[in-house]
Amino acid sequence: MEPILRLENVSYRYKDAAKDEYVFQDLSYEFNEGKIYVIKGKSGSGKTTLLSLISGLEKRYKGKIYYNDKDLSKVNLDKYRNSDIGIIFQSYNLLVHLSASENIILSMDINKLKIKNKKAKAIELLKQVGLDESHAKRRVLKLSGGEQQRVAIARSLSYNPKIIIADEPTGNLDKDTEKEILEIFKKLAHEENKCVIIVTHSENVCKMADKVYELKKNNKKV
Amino acid sequence: MYIVKNAIINITRNKGRNILIGIIIMVIAAACSITLAIRASADKIVTSYEKKYPVNxxxxxxxxxxxxxxxxxxxxxxxxxxxxxxxxxxxxxxxxxxxxxxxxxxxxxxxxxxxxxxxIKEATDSLVKETTTTKVETTTKNESWTKRNPGNRPGRPFEGGSSTTQKKTTTQKKTTTSKVENIRNEKAGRGxxxxxxxxxxxxxxxxxxxxxxxxxxxxxxxxxxxxxxxxxxxxxxxxxxxxxxxxxxxxxxxxxxxxxxxxxxxxxxxxxxxxxxxxxxxxxxxxxxxxxxxxxxxxxxxxxxxxxxxxxxxxxxxxxxxxxxxxxxxxxxxxxxxxxNVDTVLGATKSIVSVKKFATTFLLITLVIGATVLFVINMINIRERKYEIGVLRTIGMKKISVISEFMLELLIVCIIFLLAGAGVGALSSVQISNSLLEQEIENAETDYNEINKNFGGSMEKRGPQREPSQFGITNIEKVDSMDAVVDYQVLGKLLGIGVLLTVVSSISSMIAISRFSPLDILKERS
Incomplete structure (x- = not known):
């Protein structure tokens, strides 16, 4: 099976860093649909940076990243971000002045999805991640951390992307909620054939992964 | 379309921020509206004067x-x-x-x-010039006669003898001619x-x-x-x-x-x-x-x-x-x-033209201050909304769409409060304009009555038969409604000013949005 996402000798160093001071060097990873991948590592190992590269938020790197065999540096990154890849942030990154459903509808609008009843679709997505209709109407600030994370997942699913990237998705959650969220990811990968990439340092998350890539400090590749 | 929808949601969900921007715009609009009304009133007065005393x-x-x-x-x-x-x-x-x-x-x-x-007799003295010409004719006559021919000496008794006598006689004839003529300017005619x-x-x-x-x-x-x-x-x-x-x-x-x-x-x-x-x-x-x-x-x-x-x-x-x-x-x-009479006309309207110039300067100062304040508020606003920009960019919204949405928000707020400001300004302008026009209206009425009286006729005839415009008087009416001051032209100008202010003050958002990297924003947030 052809990997949906492939990293070939990817290296990264900060703009103001010394010439040989890389965050990571020569990473070559492959990611397939229907599986859960975990990128683990301690703080400062470059997990979130790697996630930024994969999601097309950072363009300044060495090596190649391929999405469906297309060089990521040559594709429209706005379109890539709003149709092919769903990003879930540790701090959820929801628009606080909007309700849960409005956040999802906005994402659909940006993607110009031709869905007749976007509100119904948003509610359906929220139900998929375990939130009922009453949650849909609430402003996101009035939701708990776990609920906000679910909304973020639902938003990332709104345009049915093939890859879902989650940055420390359970970092701010209690154990029970963490379990529930991980179940959602499992379901997405194994039942809905998504490629789920989770960046974390949590061992619990690593346990449920199909494959774990570990980033170590001091710029060494694993 | 979603940009419009989202802009409206953002406005309604961020009332405090938008009301603050709105109040500033409203004050600017009211000041502009009053200034424009003063300019319009000054124009009315100048026009009225120029109509009454046209440059001829x-x-x-x-x-x-x-x-x-x-x-x-x-x-x-x-x-x-x-x-x-x-x-x-x-x-x-x-x-x-x-x-x-x-x-x-x-x-x-x-x-x-x-x-x-x-x-009928004329009521003036006729200017008659009498020219007297005196002509003097001098006649000299030589006479000679002898005693033998005494009869040749007229008026003298016969003296007898044959001696010859000679005499020279000079006669002066004075003729006086009187000529009466009208010395006149032919251009003035003869009648x-x-x-x-x-x-x-x-x-x-x-x-x-x-x-x-x-x-x-x-x-x-x-x-x-x-x-x-x-x-x-x-x-x-x-x-x-x-x-x-x-x-x-x-x-x-x-x-x-x-x-x-x-x-x-x-x-x-x-x-x-x-x-x-x-x-x-x-x-x-x-x-x-x-x-x-x-x-x-x-x-x-x-x-x-x-x-x-x-x-x-x-x-x-x-x-x-x-x-x-x-x-x-x-x-x-x-x-x-x-x-x-150009000097007279210019001299008479000089003071009101100065008022108009002052109003224009005031308008420009208001606009510059307004634009600066809005610019600064927008800068602060953008810094506050950096996170929002980051999220929108992260979920795939294009830079141009984000800029459009932010500008549209400001434009909607601007137009709503601009109209409110124009309304407030117009209400105040009614009083200001009336106080400016009052004297002119009074003058026009007095002038009309006096001039109409000069032409004579009964009171009944004065009304319908002779309009003030026939005497070169403009009908200046007292401003009794808002639309008389803030007309479509003024409103158009205000909207133009509003759009200009929005564009100028949005430059900060445009620059900021185009420079922000979503990753940096989200990192900052983290």
């Missing part, structure tokens, strides 16, 4: 040029008069030619001829009565200015009728009343006559009347009629040359020199000059 130009004899010309070559008085008489008067055709100019909005003229009258024809109330400057006032009857509003108004002195001298008829005779041919009906008797109010050296005022024999009458008389007697005095109403104070140049190019004689 007239063609008159250039005395200086004439004097200089007459002085050349040591001319005798007779030669000077002949030279003067040789200068051709400005004709009606020439006036039409000069009036056909892009600088002229309208023109009128008075036509003046001199006539004699049948059965005793000056018939002045007008074609509108506006052109009857003496009545408009109050130099003449109707004492009895009225000036006919039919400027084609065979009617006239005469001076009080002429009426008294000849016991003439309103309704009487006067027959005028051509000074060239007594058989050519023209009958006019007296519709009014006027009184001259100028200082000339009080000149103690004259029994009558200068206008005592001035018969006021209309140009059609003069034209008809001239048709009957083609030898009569009417003196035409034109008045050109110019479009603005700036075109006086251009018009003068054009008229000279069209062939106006060197002995004529174009004079205008």
């Amino acid at each position: 130009a007239t063609i008159g004899m250039d005395r200086e040029a004439l004097t200089n010309s007459l002085r050349e070559g040591d001319k005798t008085q007779e030669e000077m008069i002949n030279t003067f008489n040789s200068i051709k008067a400005v004709t009606k055709d020439e006036i039409i030619k000069y009036g056909d100019s892009k600088y002229v909005s309208s023109y009128y003229y008075t036509s003046n001829i001199n006539m004699n009258a049948k059965d 005793t009565f000056s018939l002045v024809g007008y074609n509108s109330y506006e052109s009857m400057v003496d009545f408009v200015n109050g130099n003449y006032t109707i004492k009895e009857g009225e000036v006919s509003n039919d400027f084609k009728s065979n009617s006239c108004v005469i001076s009080e002195e002429l009426a008294t001298l000849n016991k003439l009343n309103v309704g009487d008829k006067i027959t005028f005779k051509s000074p060239n041919d007594e058989k050519i006559t023209y009958e006019l009906t007296i519709t009014g008797i006027y009184k001259e109010n100028t200082d000339e009347s009080s000149n103690m050296s004259n029994m009558y005022s200068n206008s005592a024999n001035r018969v006021i009629t209309n140009v059609t009458v003069i034209d008809n008389i001239v048709k009957l007697d083609t030898k009569l040359e009417p003196t035409i005095t034109p008045t050109f109403i110019l479009k603005s104070t700036d075109v006086v020199d251009k018009f003068t140049k054009e008229v000279k190019e069209k062939g106006l004689s060197e002995y004529y000059t174009v004079t205008s």
Whole structure:
């Protein structure tokens, strides 16, 4: 099976860093649909940076990243971000002045999805991640951390992307909620054939992964 | 479409921020609205003045040029008069030619001829010059006679003898001839009565200015009728009343006559009347009629040359020199000059023009301050909304879409509060404009009443028959509603200002949004 996402000798160093001071060097990873991948590592190992590269938020790197065999540096990154890849942030990154459903509808609008009843679709997505209709109407600030994370997942699913990237998705959650969220990811990968990439340092998350890539400090590749 | 929807949601969900921006815009709009209203009122006053006292130009004899010309070559008085008489008067055709100019909005003229009258006496002394010529003829006669021929000596007794006597006799014959002649200016015509024809109330400057006032009857509003108004002195001298008829005779041919009906008797109010050296005022024999009458008389007697005095109403104070140049190019004689009242008009409106200039400066200052404040608020706003920008960019919204949404939000807030500000400003402007216009309205009313009175007629007739505009008075109305001050033009200007402010103050958002990296924003947030 052809990997949906492939990293070939990817290296990264900060703009103001010394010439040989890389965050990571020569990473070559492959990611397939229907599986859960975990990128683990301690703080400062470059997990979130790697996630930024994969999601097309950072363009300044060495090596190649391929999405469906297309060089990521040559594709429209706005379109890539709003149709092919769903990003879930540790701090959820929801628009606080909007309700849960409005956040999802906005994402659909940006993607110009031709869905007749976007509100119904948003509610359906929220139900998929375990939130009922009453949650849909609430402003996101009035939701708990776990609920906000679910909304973020639902938003990332709104345009049915093939890859879902989650940055420390359970970092701010209690154990029970963490379990529930991980179940959602499992379901997405194994039942809905998504490629789920989770960046974390949590061992619990690593346990449920199909494959774990570990980033170590001091710029060494694993 | 979603950008509009999202912009509206953002406005309603961030009331505090938008109300703050709105209040600033409202204050700016109100200040602009008041300033624009002051400008509009100032314009009204200036227009009213220029309408009442339009920039007019007239063609008159250039005395200086004439004097200089007459002085050349040591001319005798007779030669000077002949030279003067040789200068051709400005004709009606020439006036039409000069009036056909892009600088002229309208023109009128008075036509003046001199006539004699049948059965009535003139109210002026005739200037008669009696020239006495004394001719002395000297005759010298040589006589010789002898005694033998005593009878040859007339008047002397016979002396007898034959001696010869010689005598030289000188006789002086003095002949005195008295010649009575009228030394006159031919241009003034030969008739005793000056018939002045007008074609509108506006052109009857003496009545408009109050130099003449109707004492009895009225000036006919039919400027084609065979009617006239005469001076009080002429009426008294000849016991003439309103309704009487006067027959005028051509000074060239007594058989050519023209009958006019007296519709009014006027009184001259100028200082000339009080000149103690004259029994009558200068206008005592001035018969006021209309140009059609003069034209008809001239048709009957083609030898009569009417003196035409034109008045050109110019479009603005700036075109006086251009018009003068054009008229000279069209062939106006060197002995004529174009004079205008431009200095008077400019002087009278100077203070109100200064108010307008001040209003404009105030408007510009308000706009600059407003734009700066909005710019700063926007900068702060963008910093506050950096996270939002980061999220929107992360989930795939294009930079241009984010900029459009932010600008649209500001534009919507701007237009709503701009209209509110315009409303507040308009309410205040009603009072401000009225206080500015009050004096002008009062003046216009007084002027209308006084001028209307000058033309005579019953109170009933004054209303419907004569409009203030016929006397060159603009109807200035008191502002009693908002739309009178903030009209569509002002509203358009305000909206233009609003869009300009939005664009200028949004430059900060545009620059910020285009420079922000979503990753950096989200990292900062983390």
